[in-house]
Amino acid sequence: MKYLDEFRDPVIAKRILDEIHRITTQPWVIMEICGGQTHSIIRNGIDQVLPKEIELVHGPGCPVCVTPLELIDQAIEIASRPEVIFTSFGDMLRVPGSHKDLFMVRSEGGDVRTVFSPLESLKIARENPNKEVVFFAVGFETTAPGNAMAVAQAAKEGLKNFSELVSHVLVPPAMEALLSSAKNRVQGYLAAGHVCTVMGWDEYTPIAEKYKVPIVITGFEPMDVLDGILHTVKQLEAGTYQVENRYARIVEEGGNQPAQALIRDVYEVSDRKWRGIGEIPLSGFKIRAKYADHDAELKFNVGDIKADEPEICISGVILQGLKKPHDCQAFGKECTPQHPLGATMVSSEGACAAYYKYQRILND
Amino acid sequence: MCLAIPGKLLEVFEENGLKMGNIDFAGSVSKACLEYVPEIEVGQYTIVHAGFALSVLNEEEAKNSFDAWDDLIDRANKEGIEIDKLERPN
Amino acid sequence: MDFPEYLSCPVPILTHDTVQLAHGAGGKLSNEMIDKIFLPRFSNTTLEKMEDQAVLENPGGRIAFSTDTFVVDPIFFPGGNIGDLAINGTVNDVAMSGAQPKFLSVAFILEEGLPFETLHRIVLSMEQAAKTAGIQIVAGDTKVVNRGSCDKLFINTTGFGFVPEDVNISASNLQLGDKIILSGTLADHGMAVMTSREGLSFQSTVRSDTAGLNHLVADMLAVSKNIHAMRDPTRGGLATSLNEFAMASSKGIQLYDDKIPVRDDVRGACEILGIDPLYVANEGKLIAVVPADVADSMVSAMRANPLGKDAVIIGEVTDKHPGLVTLATGLGANRIVDMPVGEQLPRIC
Numbered sequence: 095m096k097y098l099d100e101f102r103d104p105v106i107a108k109r110i111l112d113e114i115h116r117i118t119t120q121p122w123v124i125m126e127i128c129g130g131q132t133h134s135i136i137r138n139g140i141d142q143v144l145p146k147e148i149e150l151v152h153g154p155g156c157p158v159c160v161t162p163l164e165l166i167d168q169a170i171e172i173a174s175r176p177e178v179i180f181t182s183f184g185d186m187l188r189v190p191g192s193h194k195d196l197f198m199v200r201s202e203g204g205d206v207r208t209v210f211s212p213l214e215s216l217k218i219a220r221e222n223p224n225k226e227v228v229f230f231a232v233g234f235e236t237t238a239p240g241n242a243m244a245v246a247q248a249a250k251e252g253l254k255n256f257s258e259l260v261s262h263v264l265v266p267p268a269m270e271a272l273l274s275s276a277k278n279r280v281q282g283y284l285a286a287g288h289v290c291t292v293m294g295w296d297e298y299t300p301i302a303e304k305y306k307v308p309i310v311i312t313g314f315e316p317m318d319v320l321d322g323i324l325h326t327v328k329q330l331e332a333g334t335y336q337v338e339n340r341y342a343r344i345v346e347e348g349g350n351q352p353a354q355a356l357i358r359d360v361y362e363v364s365d366r367k368w369r370g371i372g373e374i375p376l377s378g379f380k381i382r383a384k385y386a387d388h389d390a391e392l393k394f395n396v397g398d399i400k401a402d403e404p405e406i407c408i409s410g411v412i413l414q415g416l417k418k419p420h421d422c423q424a425f426g427k428e429c430t431p432q433h434p435l436g437a438t439m440v441s442s443e444g445a446c447a448a449y450y451k452y453q454r455i456l457n458d
Numbered sequence: 459m460c461l462a463i464p465g466k467l468l469e470v471f472e473e474n475g476l477k478m479g480n481i482d483f484a485g486s487v488s489k490a491c492l493e494y495v496p497e498i499e500v501g502q503y504t505i506v507h508a509g510f511a512l513s514v515l516n517e518e519e520a521k522n523s524f525d526a527w528d529d530l531i532d533r534a535n536k537e538g539i540e541i542d543k544l545e546r547p548n
Numbered sequence: 549m550d551f552p553e554y555l556s557c558p559v560p561i562l563t564h565d566t567v568q569l570a571h572g573a574g575g576k577l578s579n580e581m582i583d584k585i586f587l588p589r590f591s592n593t594t595l596e597k598m599e600d601q602a603v604l605e606n607p608g609g610r611i612a613f614s615t616d617t618f619v620v621d622p623i624f625f626p627g628g629n630i631g632d633l634a635i636n637g638t639v640n641d642v643a644m645s646g647a648q649p650k651f652l653s654v655a656f657i658l659e660e661g662l663p664f665e666t667l668h669r670i671v672l673s674m675e676q677a678a679k680t681a682g683i684q685i686v687a688g689d690t691k692v693v694n695r696g697s698c699d700k701l702f703i704n705t706t707g708f709g710f711v712p713e714d715v716n717i718s719a720s721n722l723q724l725g726d727k728i729i730l731s732g733t734l735a736d737h738g739m740a741v742m743t744s745r746e747g748l749s750f751q752s753t754v755r756s757d758t759a760g761l762n763h764l765v766a767d768m769l770a771v772s773k774n775i776h777a778m779r780d781p782t783r784g785g786l787a788t789s790l791n792e793f794a795m796a797s798s799k800g801i802q803l804y805d806d807k808i809p810v811r812d813d814v815r816g817a818c819e820i821l822g823i824d825p826l827y828v829a830n831e832g833k834l835i836a837v838v839p840a841d842v843a844d845s846m847v848s849a850m851r852a853n854p855l856g857k858d859a860v861i862i863g864e865v866t867d868k869h870p871g872l873v874t875l876a877t878g879l880g881a882n883r884i885v886d887m888p889v890g891e892q893l894p895r896i897c
Contacts, residue, residue: 095812095815095816095819098819102878104806104878104879107878107879108879108880111879129897130897136883137877137883138877138878138879138881138883139877139879139880139881139882139883140879140881141881142881142882142883143879143880143881155897156897157896157897158895158897183894183895183896184893184894184895185893185895185896185897187893188889188890188893197890208893208894210749210821210894211749214749233896233897237896316878316879431889432889442889451884451886
């Protein structure tokens with residue numbers, strides 16, 4: 095595929111890898127924020143071929159994994175109601191709440207449907223005027239423009255039976271939360287290319303300066319990821335901490351202005367809980383009061399549903415690269431990919447899920 | 459976190475008052491909303507996430523990346539570094 | 549959607565346009581449906597006797613026997629429908645033992661209200677698939693259930709054939725150094741079904757690969773009867789079948805990423821939906837594990853058959869990491885190809 099296959103060329107990828115080996119003189123800890131990059135790293139085995147001095151810490155950048163338990167419980171409560179058609183991206187259906195997941199709601203008779211775009215959810219609302227159609231609006235900045243459009247469009251069309259259960263999270267506050275921790279080990283960041291496509295990179299400059307960390311905006315194909323690592327290591331070795339755009343074919347400095355405008359119109363910044371990390375101030379979005387008709391949390395009055403994460407789970411410190419999965423007493427016992435307790439086991443690329451697979455080799 | 463891949467815009471149309479387009483991903487054609495890329499023209503590549511086009515691909519910048527990587531390869535050739543070939547069966 | 553010419557056969561005239569509960573009640577309407585829809589298409593001397601059972605000649609030796617039920621949604625998808633899928637699926641399951649499938653039973657569960665025009669189209673493509681595979685439908689059953697008790701129609705097929713002497717194919721037979729052969733491109737069927745589902749707004753050139761593989765298997769056995777393991781990677785895809793081989797044989801399997809063929813349009817659909825083709829269902833492909841010394845001639849013979857034209861060696865059996873499947877990436881790394889946890893779903897991250 096054009097603009098995809100060219101960025102998977104093993105010869106060029108290996109040359110970039112050689113260059114990383116050539117310039118690396120000491121240990122560095124780099125976090126890739128984004129789950130998509132983690133996916134690419136694991137899928138291509140990038141972590142296996144980097145110099146052993148470079149430690150990659152997989153960041154919290156998977157909206158599915160960081161959606162807090164209580165929001166899943168709220169989703170399950172809404173989806174169980176007979177008048178509701180509950181729509182969601184496919185990834186969310188398997189994520190366990192306190193007692194069950196959305197798949198189980200469906201097996202119990204709930205109308206739970208997978209959609210690929212929030213506009214499809216809107217279409218379902220148009221076609222089912224006697225049903226309440228709810229969209230589970232999860233995601234980072236990248237997904238916000240689409241989810242905001244669905245609300246704005248529902249308001250414009252007067253589709254009162256469409257609402258969103260919003261669990262939107264923002265990358266820069268999470269980066270700051272990790273960096274400001276006294277135990278922080280992360281020295282450089284690969285910033286998430288597609289988040290920057292929407293938001294640009296203004297927000298990262300003060301973070302890079304305050305914490306003296308290089309932040310390199312990175313794409314997702316093997317050559318992109320390796321190139322992002324190369325330029326992060328270059329900065330670390332040189333002692334610089336700039337924001338650098340290595341995904342310029344997609345990302346512009348100002349991001350996508352029309353998208354930002356509609357996001358601001360529909361959502362306002364709010365505090366958000368992150369699974370595995372806890373509450374981070376001003377780290378997400380909620381629907382503005384003027385669109386309250388389309389806010390499922392208000393419409394179904396589920397705001398009171400609270401849930402605490404299992405105390406035994408240490409996914410928060412694992413996310414920060416402070417502990418390894420086998421330091422957790424639940425690892426491989428109460429907590430497995432089939433029955434995950436925390437964010438890092440929920441995602442197949444999460445550190446715990448990856449270790450769980452890898453441990454089988456060690457045992458053999 | 460955010461799966462988005464580039465595809466080529468084939469045609470533009472309107473649906474429920476929104477600017478939409480059909481995007482070709484190597485033969486699989488999917489509909490996407492174009493409201494956020496008002497400047498896009500048929501034939502250009504765009505990156506699509508969850509049914510929304512978010513950015514028009516900058517072909518000049520793509521070429522710049524390759525030029526930089528080509529320089530790495532050239533330097534390897536000059537310095538006589540061999541980029542090892544993959545081992546394969548047979 | 550385009551249909552082959554044989555499907556333009558006019559719908560027989562029946563008393564009703566749609567299936568009624570009475571069509572399953574064993575009376576006049578049942579007989580009318582059997583006489584007009586099923587018998588003209590599936591006819592053979594055994595079936596025409598209309599006995600409660602088929603009495604068949606037994607040539608002796610071992611029998612390969614398999615059953616499968618088909619509930620695919622949507623029932624028509626690019627490249628096929630639930631009918632040819634139901635024939636080919638069981639033909640393939642029997643053929644993976646090395647047997648030539650000979651006889652098949654077909655059982656329908658029909659939802660009240662199903663248009664006969666739909667049923668007729670499905671039955672025509674079943675006839676065609678059975679003819680192509682050279683298999684006889686010798687027993688059948690039809691039930692009609694209340695609207696909502698099933699989704700349009702479900703089909704069960706059960707089939708058997710006779711396993712040639714000296715052929716011993718089993719998932720537990722993998723030997724060190726064996727080669728893994730894949731008969732063609734991956735993920736065509738699963739992506740054809742997924743992209744034709746409502747809600748994904750796809751217009752795709754992706755077509756199901758549904759096909760009976762028994763003649764291809766015969767071509768392979770003509771090269772050598774020494775096939776160690778063979779399977780058609782349907783649900784769960786290549787990754788699942790190979791993991792089953794690796795576990796049953798306590799051997800490792802090493803794959804090479806750049807050897808695994810996937811059509812461009814299929815890959816496009818996989819990329820945008822975030823789906824890994826290694827885990828997607830195929831309905832007209834097989835994987836065979838064969839000794840290294842026959843692998844190349846086996847591949848050549850397969851390529852001479854249209855259903856094996858893209859056949860290729862994608863990996864080998866190793867004594868490293870027994871029970872696990874690994875994939876060598878373009879970067880020279882090696883990653884584990886695990887069993888899937890559940891159904892593949894479109895994802896956003």
